[in-house]
Amino acid sequence: MRKEIQEYIQSSPDLIKFMREQPQWYRKLARNPNDTKALNVAMMNHYQKTIPHKVAQFSNSIQMASMMLGMFQSMKQQD
Incomplete structure (x- = not known):
């Protein structure tokens, strides 16, 4: 080489x-x-360092945060 x-x-x-x-x-x-x-x-x-991979990872992170926020809001409403 x-x-x-x-x-x-x-x-x-x-x-x-x-x-x-x-x-x-x-x-x-x-x-x-x-x-x-x-x-x-x-x-x-x-x-997985390409731009499409990074966009997908970011999207997954946003979806996870949104789901967690929804869970916290539903727990708060139950109290």
């Missing part, structure tokens, strides 16, 4: 962890060193 690819991987702890979990990327990058964008996209999808 090329030195600049190794340095690119070493620059991010998430990439290091992803490469250890998905060793097939070592072969892919050895064969095609220009595939760093695909590596980054695969890593972001794997760790």
